[in-house]
Amino acid sequence: MDGTLKPIIAMLEERLRGALEIATGRKDCQPLVRLAGDARFGDYQANGVMPLAKELGRPPRDLAQRVVEALRVEDLCEPPEVAGPGFINLRLRPEFLARRLLDVAADPDRLGVDPTERPQNVVVDFSSPNIAKEMHVGHLRSTIIGDAICRVLDFQGHHVIRQNHIGDWGTQFGRVILGLWHVCMAEKHAADESGGLYFERELPALRECAHDTSRLEALCKAIRERHEKDWRTDSKVEEGDGEIVFKPFLESLSARPDETLWPSIQLGYQYVTTLEDLVTGMGLTVPTRQAGVIPYEDIGRHATAMLQNHENSKNQQEYSAWERVRRLTMHCCYQVYDRLGVTLRPEDERGESAYQPMLPQVVEDLKAAGLAVESEGAICVFPEGFKNKQGDPLPFIIRKSDGAYLYATTDLAAIRYRVDELHADRIIYVTDFRQAQHFAMLFATARMAGWAPAGVELQHITFGTMLGENGRPFKTRSGGTVKLAELLDEAVERAMAIVQEKNPDLPDDGKRHIAEAVGVGAVKYADYSTNRESDYVFSFDRMLAMEGNTAPYMQYAYARIKSIERKAAGRDVDIQSELAGLDAVTLTDPAEVDLAKHLIRYGEAVAATAKEWRLNLLTQYLYDLAQKFSAFYTNCPVLGAAAGQRGGRLLLCDLTARTIRHGLKDLLGIAVVEQM
RNA sequence: GUCCCCGUAGCUCAACGGAUAGAGCGUUGGCCUCCGGAGCCAAAGGUUAGAGGUUCGAAUCCUCUCGGGGACGCCA
Structure with missing residues (x-):
């Protein structure tokens, strides 16, 4: 094996x-070699003759015949044939196929796929969970698609720099701190009055009466009254907000266990979010130390602005609280990442907050370059080619009229960082398609500013919405967002029931292991196997079906091969030594030939997948492989084969198993199991 | 209103400008002396939303119509 197995195409x-x-007589002709569309046309077809014939004004079949006469492929193919209007059909010679199969099998790590000749530094921005929230289905696609992209890039030999652009700044920052403050106050009230935490009662109540205006207003008014009272009793006039009760509360946080704190923090944060949404337009106000009386719905934003504008030591307590919430959130995320087999690690985290110090410079530089101007109080860039509903130039707002920065600003700072510090040759963003316009404007602005030079590729890899079986966006029965951890639990539980039914004699921990692999694998595989750009309908029943293009079918095919290996010893077959001594194979049965041809095309599948990040092309390849293996398996005995045939068949089994495992586990991060 | 994406078998989805548009599910019919039947083989099922156009060749590119989704100034 010299490591240079050039793709057959x-x-x-x-x-x-x-x-x-x-x-x-022309140079640089396009041969347009493709996989044959139909097995009757051979293995590969060249479509390049017809356009050339047209251009040269020559009869296409005649030209094709001349090409065939000049074509030297005797070492690879049977004599080429001209067909139809001018196709050239090519069929691999069995000797070449057998040789290539042996070469691929002899390449344990790369399965005959060469690394790229032009390695790049590729930044992949994906997953991006939000602080103080649990990961929900909205994060699933970005997380697993981004992860698979990274894995494929790694395999291709690129230098991959994962970036988890965590939502840890902006409006949430203030809301999370405010949520913590509510946790503090609710605990104080509960201690004084020996009741439960008030937001645990009030959050559902708020949601219930969201459409009952008079009840809602009464409730919000009462909450506001208590808020002001609590705020006043917690404030020393000479120092400001939150010294008496809130400060000691924050100091006590690090001593508290995650299990009790984390649910409270999430709930407190949801409480603030829900409350601010509902009181919008109600006319309620609240006094503040810095900004005087402001609308009640603006208090989170006010807290954000304060924190963003103050680098001083007074914010130290908030900052440490923030760190605590952040750590808790990520701890929870890594549990999900581990289950999903996602390769993100703490060193890949670079949240919005990391770019916060660079934001003023971003705006200043764009202003200095004459690209950013003030408009209606905000600082905007007007990249060419974008229009609003009136047909006027569409602004890319980089600083709000209240002085706060936005994700546009952060994303611009991130591009500068990634190009200047990480030396990215290419930056891939994995987010849903709704952000297409944002990224188009972002890229246009970065190009105009020269922050992303022409040599740096910027790619927005989009995906569609996850829908429920009713065709509406995927939600719980009550309309809430589905937590990722719970989604995986249900998939695993359903897989467990199937394993129980199919293979009741396995030990319990074996069953649990299999159910985890099958359940999580099913969720991921279902996503990968559809075109990422279209919306996709989530269905446990379909993804866990044992038939069809599903993870369980793939895992089953793998387990069957492993079963043959286990049986071998009992039949006096030593697979290792038999494969080691194999220097030639003869493929006779059509199912063997079909499987062998597919096995040597793994590299083509990987390349096609990476070209436009169509992961469904990889799952399609793997599914075809499993089907071809199954056909081979039913038609061709392996362990009981004649001496001259057995080696080749063992090789086909071995290479199929390794290819499935590589594709599933190494490239898609889906576990395989020895038995199921 | 402007712009973007989508519309393919009953359902869920493929198809790199190429030959007779493919799979799976479901439906119908075959295949268990044999390594895992969670399997294999086969049949039926289509005017690729519609109408024009470009092309030797269009589901794919262009124009229009209809239907669905999304974005469109201080959320991310």
């Missing part, structure tokens, strides 16, 4: 290009 294109040159 590339070899054929090269030969065809030469033949086209001879037949037409």
Whole structure:
């Protein structure tokens, strides 16, 4: 094995290009070699003759015949045939196929797939959970699609820099601190009055009467009254907010266990969010130390602005509280990442907050370059080609009229960082399609500013919405967001029931292990196996089906091969030594040939997948492989095969298992199991 | 209103400008002396939303119509 197994399509294109040159006298002809669309046309087809014939005004079949005469592929193919209007059909020779199969099998790590000749520094921005929230289904696609992209890039030999752009700044910052403050106050009230935490009662109440205006207003008014009272009793006039009760509360946080604190923090944060949404437009106000009386719904934003504008020591307590919430959130995220087999690690975290110090400079530089101007109090860039509903230039707002920065600003700072500090040749963003316009404007602005030079590729990889079986966005029955951890629990539980039914004799921990692999694998595989750009309908029943293009079917195919390996010893077959001594194979049965041809195309599948990040092309390849294996398996006995056939068949089993495992586990992060 | 994406078998989805548009589920019919039947083989099922156009060739590119989704100034 010399490590240079050139893809067959590339070899054929090269030969065809030469033949086209001879037949037409032209250089740089496009041979257009593709996988044959139909097995009757052979294995590969060249479509390049027809456009050339048209251009040269020559009869296409005649030209094709001349090309075939000039074509030297005897070492690879049977004699080429001209077909239809001018196709050239190519069929691999069995000797070449057998040789290639042995070469691929002899390459344990890369399965005959060469690394790229042009390695890049590729930044992949994906997952991006939010602080103080649990990961929900909205994070699933970005997380697993981004992860698979990273894995494929790694395999191709690129230098991958994962970036988890955590939502840890902006409006949430103030709201989370405010949520913590409510946790503090609610605990104080509960201690004084020996009741439960007030937001545990009031949050559901708020949601219930969201459409009952008079009840809602009464409730919000009462909450506001208590808020003001609590705020006043917690404040020393000479120092400001939150010294008496809130400060000691924050100091006590680090001593408290995550399990009790985390649910309270999330709930407190939801409470603030819900409350601010509902009181909007109600006319309620609240006094503040810094800004005087402000609308009640603006208090979170006020807290954000204060924190963003103050680097002084007074904010130290909030900052440490913030760190605590952040750590808790990520702890929870890593539990989900681990289950999903996602490769993100703490060193990949670079949240919005990391760019916060760079934001003023971003705005200043754009202003100095004449690209950013003030408009209606905000600082905006007007990249070319974007219009609003009136047909006027559409602003890319980089600083709000209240002085706060936005995600546009953060994203621009991130581009500068990634290009200047991380030396990115390419930056890939994995987010849903709704953000397409934002990224188009972001990229346009970064190009105008020269922060992303022409040599740096900027790619927005989008995906569609996850829908429930009713065709509406995927929600719980009550309309809430579905937590990712709970979604995985249900998938695993359902998988467990199936394992229980199919294979009741396995030990319990074996069943649990299999159920985890099958359940989580099913969720991921279902996502990967559809075109990422279309919306996709989530269905436990379909993704866990044992038939069809599903994770369980793939895992089953793998387990069957492993079962053969386990049986081998009992049949006096030593697979290792038999494979080690194999220097030639003879493929006779059509199912063997079909499987072998597919096995040597793994590299083509990986390349096609990476070209436009169509992960469904990889799952399709793997599914075809599993199907071809199953056909081979039913038609061709392996352990009981004649001596001359057994080695080749063992090789097909071995390479199929390794290819499935590589594709599933190494590239998609889906576990395989020895039995199921 | 402007712009973007989508519309393919009953359902869920494929198809790199190429030949007779493919799978799976479901439906119907075959295949268990044999390594895991969670399997294999086969049949039926389509005017690729509609109408024009470009092309040797269009589900794919262009124009329009209809239907669905999304974005569109201080959320991310």
